[in-house]
Amino acid sequence: MISLTDLRKVYRSRGGREVVALDGIDLHVPRGAIHGIVGESGAGKSTLVRCLTALERPTSGTVSIDGVPLAGLGERELRRQRRRIGMVFQHVNLLEARTAAANVAYPLRVARVPRERRDERVRELLELVGLGDRADAYPAQLSGGQKQRVGIARALAAEPAVLLCDEPTSALDSDTTRQILGLIRDVRDRLGITVLIITHEMAVVREVCDSVSLLDHGRVAEHGPIDVVAGDHGTRLARALVPLPPEPREEGRATLELSFGGEVSTARVLAAVAALGEEADVSAGTIETLAGTRVGRLRLSVPVSAALVAQRELRAAGVHVEEVAP
């Protein structure tokens, strides 16, 4: 379990200027959950990772892994506690002159695990990540996805409680991304490990996360389980999870965005739209099932003169509608 309570990190530049990188973060990820952290550049994601791995000392607040607060631990205990977090990075950084097996064995050697136990564990880990037959391959002989699999096996070597994945698939193509995310889910299912994924890709959140937090200027601006967040109306996370393509505006026409799901059936929404007549033009739409919940968004283009009436009628039919500012 990961627990951050009122976490603040303030950097002081040489000129004495203060930068509030984390501004009172509360985050609780239960054991066995996969939680995504998204946010724009500068939102505080890297600072959060550094506080979690105790590479950075928070200005105030607490970081606990499995109920153990990091603050106040001595150097030796801190080192032990750090091993409770396995790290997976965008760039895997394998030792090029060592085989896949030797790379996975490396943290076990550092932890002085006896040779026999080590060999057995490396075999198990490579099997777990689907590379049982590539133990003797060197990194240069592996694909990007295979290297990331070795990275995941290495991160799991010390039997961590938490797998912290920092942009784990940003360097991979979409098929390989899907495979790696499938592996992360599989690892969670088999080991019951808690996973935190830092990413700028919403597709990663949709594919693998149980819950998500949106970080903005060092604060958690929005958060929740995927099905709840996706079904929310008009929030930034809902828009990002169920995106509509951008499109140019037309002179004399207003743009309405409809969102629906849960109690409001697609049939009811389509009937309400049809009732507006032919002057209401559906210009984009997405309807899908996320985390078992049907969610949909439609973009309507209507003549400016008809925009208010259309909104009233759609709302009367129980549809959430917003006019998008020109």
Ligand SMILES: Nc1ncnc2c1ncn2[C@@H]1O[C@H](COP(=O)(O)OP(=O)(O)OP(=O)(O)O)[C@@H](O)[C@H]1O
């Ligand atoms: N060592 C530092 N000294 C001063 N300011 C810092 C330091 N590290 C980060 N910051 C500032 O803290 C804020 C958060 O930065 P952080 O790197 O955590 O964001 P991020 O979300 O990881 O961004 P990116 O996605 O671009 O890596 C930014 O305003 C950044 O300039």
